[in-house]
Amino acid sequence: MRIALLSPRGPLYRHRKGAWKKSLRYAPLTLTTLAALVPEQLNADIMLVDEGIEDIDCGLDADLVGMTVITGSAPRCYELSGRFRSRGVPVVLGGPHVTLMPDEAALHADSIVVGYAEESWPELLRDFGNGCMKPRYVQRPGLELRNLPFPRRDMIPAGRYVTTATFEATRGCINDCDFCVVPTAWGRKPYLKPVEEVVADIRQYGAREVLFLDLNLMADPSHAAALFESLVPLSIRWYGLSTTVIASDEKMTALAARSGCRGLLLGFESLVDESLHDIGKGYVSPGEYLNVVRTLHRHGIAVQGCFVFGMDHDDAGVFMRTARFTVDARIDLPRFAIRTPFPGTPLFRQLSGEGRILTENWELYDCQHVVFRPALMSAEELFDGHLKAWKYAYRYGSIIRRLGAVRYRLGLIAAANLGYRFYCNRIRRFASNGGTA
Ligand code: SF4
Structure with missing residues (x-):
């Protein structure tokens, strides 16, 4: 066959x-x-x-x-x-x-x-x-991710990727952000891989630098703690995704750092309280974000901070307020996305019910195009504003100021910044229809 x-x-x-x-x-x-x-x-x-x-x-x-x-x-x-x-x-x-x-x-x-x-x-x-x-x-509801064969990384052309040392310890997320496909598609139960199987996979691959693709490594804190403890003897460096809650537990942050964590992608999403509440992330507060970044930096963990534009409370000033914050807070690698109502999600149903979906051409559902009518601005203003934020955050002056806090692997983080700078200078070229539907 x-x-x-x-x-x-x-x-x-x-x-x-x-x-x-x-x-x-x-x-x-x-x-x-x-x-x-x-x-x-x-x-x-x-x-x-x-x-x-x-x-x-x-x-x-x-x-x-x-x-x-x-x-x-x-x-x-x-x-x-x-x-x-x-x-x-x-x-x-x-x-x-x-x-x-x-x-x-x-x-x-x-x-x-x-x-x-x-x-x-x-x-x-x-x-x-x-x-x-x-x-x-x-899929059977009782599916468990245990006793599974390791991914066949030997079958892909290693030289074509930045890294092939990608792993996962969990799938799914306990949270319920209204725009996210994860809770809609797979529910809110995290699927946990046995820690010893994750470690065995890393060992057999011989990875020294690991990228965890889990959407939220902290979905189950006790599983995360067991994983981090088990990574310590491996003396690896690793990068992954988490929510900002990791920084509210100094011991957990220290353990993550001791286990080799050198960078985390965090979904800050918005600096506007009402927006966080609307999307279902009312459990975090923008007032804590600066401390989140400082705590992680104190432990030598770089921060890739993600923000979403196009919430119903976003006005024309949100772009520069957010971009300036990423520079002032010294976020190592800021990312800006356009709110995207993926089909099937509560957000899609809400915007569809309000007659605000502009297209069902799924190709434009990539967080880089405006596919719905924003509340307080036009679709064009949303696209142009998000571009302005990218450009401000990746001016050379902004990069230098943001990276002033980096203590680990400055070369890697600087290279990633230059990659994003290259990207944001070409967003308009990548976007179809000028970035709107
Ligand atoms: S925390 Fe992240 S993965 Fe979890 S539901 Fe929200 S956006 Fe999705």
């Missing part, structure tokens, strides 16, 4: 060429995890293609094509699926967008996988081998 596993490109990679194509791309775990789950008895030839780094050959030789779909890549996936199916090659679709919009995805596939694929993907492949593949496979 020949299986081709494809990750079609999202719009972010549409215009990437040369060094920029590689500059910010780490190896995702989806394809390598799916490859590891293929039952040995099938004796399958497996091909992995990540369109973020290489082209997909529509004439490729396969008995079955599987694609992972995010909302922004859905139109591209459907187009590719149509081409393969017209050649008689059956196509399976899975991933976040399929889990959010199964009925839509089913129109473009011979079979779909809804939810996490750990059990259903091997089942689907056995059925396919026996000539009885069903049109839909749905």
Whole structure:
């Protein structure tokens, strides 16, 4: 059996060429995890293609094509699926967008996988081998992420990524931010991998510098503490994602640092209390953000701080207020996104009910385009304002001021800043339709 596993490109990679194509791309775990789950008895030839780094050959030789779909890549996936199916090659679709919009995805596939694929993907492949593949496979609610094979990182071209040492210890999130696909698609129960299995994976790969892709490493604090303790003897450096709550526990922050944590991505989202309340993040307060950054810096942890523009309380002044804050607070790597109502989320339902959705062209649902009518400004003002924030935060003067606090790995953080500076000077070129629907 020949299986081709494809990750079609999202719009972010549409215009990437040369060094920029590689500059910010780490190896995702989806394809390598799916490859590891293929039952040995099938004796399958497996091909992995990540369109973020290489082209997909529509004439490729396969008995079955599987694609992972995010909302922004859905139109591209459907187009590719149509081409393969017209050649008689059956196509399976899975991933976040399929889990959010199964009925839509089913129109473009011979079979779909809804939810996490750990059990259903091997089942689907056995059925396919026996000539009885069903049109839909749905994750069992009691799924546990234990005793699973390690991702097949050996099957991807290491030199094409900034790093292939990507790992995960958890999936899902306990929070319920209204724009986020995670609670809508997978609920609010975190799925925890046994710590010893995570550590064994890192050991067998020989990784010295690790990137955890977990959406919220702190989803279960006791699991996080056990993980961090187990990482200490490995003497690695690691980077990951967390909520700001990590900094409210000095002991946890110190333990994370001792275990090798050198950088965290934090979703600050907004400096406006009412906005945080509206999106379901009323448990944090912008008044604490400066302390969050200082606490992490004190422990040698760099901060990638993410902010979202386009909340209903955002006025024309929000862009520069936020951009200045990132500089004053010395956030190592600020990121600005446009509020995006992913289909199926409470935010989409709310804006749709208010007649404010401007397009259902999913390709524009990439946090870089305005796809809804903002409350206190026009769509163009929102796009231009977010661009202004990017440019201010990545002026050379701002970079120098922000990085004044960096004590660890200045070279790496400075390089990441230059990468983002390059990106933000080209946002307008990357955006379709001038950034609005
Ligand atoms: S904290 Fe992050 S991952 Fe969790 S629901 Fe909010 S945006 Fe999603």
